[in-house]
Amino acid sequence: MQPGTHQPLITMELPGPKARAIIETDSQVTSPSLPRAYPLVADHACGCIVTDVDGNRFLDFAAGIAVCATGHCHPRVVRAIQDQAARLIHLCGSDFYYLPYTDLASKLASLAPGPGPWQVFLTNSGAEAVEGALKLARYATGRHHFLAFFGAFHGRTLGALSLTASKTKYRRKFGPLLSGVTHVPYAHCLNCHFHLNYPACHLACLAHIEQDIFTHTVSPDEVAAVIVEPVLGEGGYVTPPPDWLPALRELCNRHGILLIADEVQSGMGRTGKMFAVEHFGVVPDIITAAKGLASGMPLGAIIARSQWMSWEKGAHGSTFGGNPVACAAALETIALLEEGLIENAWQIGAYLLEKLAGIKAEHPALLADVRGLGLMIGVEFQSAQQAHAVAEACFRRGLIVLECGQKAIRLSPPLVVTQAEADTALDILAEALEEME
Ligand SMILES: Cc1ncc(COP(=O)(O)O)c(C=O)c1O
Structure with a gap:
């Protein structure tokens, strides 16, 4: 990249003429369900610049919704993809063996937190990993029920969608x-469901599971699994209080869930640890990963303790899951992480949070909260309109x-x-807030 080209530069009203023409054609031939947040038509990208x-x-x-962990087109990832594409593009990891699949499974098994052994099933996407995790939990426990959280996003395929509860429009x-x-x-303490304050609440949201759900509607011995985002993603980038996930782990242990x-x-490192559960000292039974795993190549993973990955030959598979090129990109991505x-x-996450706290203090009428772990940072406004207007104003500034x-x-x-x-980024955000004020 040329010197100076790591700065944003907007030279026209957006979208520009070429972008407008492509968007016009696109709108006639693509599914209208695509959310398409901005009229941005990308041509190329490098590092943090598109x-x-x-x-x-x-x-x-x-980052392509928290995907491009190593930045856009990291030269080492590009080289790994090119080298692998020249050797073997596809064979089907469900039916045959190839080294990138085995190497990546070994690496992910070694990265899983807590005592192993762990085993890995590779998928094409996050939703496919979640679907597989649901099937595995049912298979391993012989139970059929699941608990999930308000605000959660687990994907859009029918099984994963059944867990997703961040916005009704998805369902x-x-x-x-x-x-x-x-x-x-979920332990979204700023907007507590029970209108209580942490820590005086004594985690009332978990007590609700035992005292209400398990008493009145769902017998815990029918619950296969609780699925949780250690930091809520699409539902608002919410970090739960430190003792919530450990207490949830204990609740699961009590009932064999x-x-x-x-x-x-x-x-994949986004929160400053390889997996966010590590911040809370919690060892899950199954981990689903995708997004940042392969720097943008489509790849997901189910990482499960061997004791639970007990399904028989043929019970689960995938034609493309664990594609060799995607695996090569993932191995290089993990090395860089x-x-x-x-x-x-x-x-940088800590730096951003510190600066954002200062910005929040200057704009109390706009900003309700800044929070985060590592580079998973949420900036909450007083209203949805404000959040939308500021996001738009940031976009216009690049x-x-x-x-x-x-x-x-x-x-x-x-x-x-x-x-x-x-x-x-902070300067642009501050300008956008000034504009709103
Ligand atoms: C926590 C979480 N799980 C699952 C998914 C679904 O992943 P994908 O879009 O790759 O199917 C997402 C996507 O945003 C997610 O954030």
């Missing part, structure tokens, strides 16, 4: 969904951020983000 077809440059604080008109799913409140940590968004990007996520939850925006830049880029 360049559109008209030559405008954007600083990317969304509307798609029912009936999977039977045997009960939703309970498996704990599935959905780390599709929070995993371990060589310093996880540490960088923690450092900063890409996505909304989440009811009235928040999320900052989830690539893990290669520098302090200078963080400062640029």
Whole structure:
């Protein structure tokens, strides 16, 4: 990249003429269900900068929804993809063996927190990993029921969608969904479901499961698993209080229920640890991963303790899951994470949080909360309209951020983000807030 090209640069009203023409054609031939947050038509990208077809440059604080962990087109990841593509593109990891699948499974098994052994099933996406985790939990326990959380996002396929409860629009008109799913409140203390304050609440949201759900509607001995995002993603980038996940783990232990940590968004170093559960000292039974795993190549994983990965030959498979090229990208991605990007996520995340706390103090009428772990940062507004307007204003200035939850925006830049880029993002956000004021 040329000197100076790591800064955003918007030279025209957006979208520019080439982008407008493509969007016009696109709108006639693609599914109208695609959410398409902004009129951004990307041409190429490098590091944290995305360049559109008209030559405008954007600083990317969304990373393809928390996917491009190593930045866009990291040269080492590109080389790993090219080398693997020249050797073997596909054979089907469900039917045959090839080294990248075995190597990646070994690596992920070694990275899983807590005592092993662990075993791995590779998928194409986060939703496919969640689907597989549901099947595995039913298979391993002989139980059929699941608990999931309000605010959760676990994917859009029918099984995963049955767990997803962040917005009704994701579920509307798609029912009936999977039977045997009960939703309970997440530890979203700022908007406590029970109007209590932490820690005086004594984790009332978990007591509700025992005292209400398990007493009146669902017998715990029929519950296969509780599925939880260790940090709520699409539902608002909410970090639960420190003792909540350990207490949830204990609740599962008491009733022989498996704990599935959905780390599709929070995993692969984004929060400053390889998996977000490590911040809480919790060892799940099953972990789902995807998004950041392969720097943008489609890949997901079910990582389960061997004791639970007990399904028989043929019970579960996938034609493309664990594709060799995606596995090669994942192995290089993990190497880069371990060589310093996880540490960088923690450092720059802490820097952003500190600066954002200052910005919040200057805009009490706009900002309700800033929070986060590593580079999974939520900025909550007083209203949904404010969140939307600020996200739009950032976009017009060349900063890409996505909304989440009811009235928040999320900052989830690539893990290669520098302090200078963080400062640029903060300046643009501050300008957007000034404009709102
Ligand atoms: C926590 C979580 N689980 C599952 C999914 C679904 O992943 P995918 O879109 O790859 O199917 C997502 C996607 O945003 C997610 O954030």
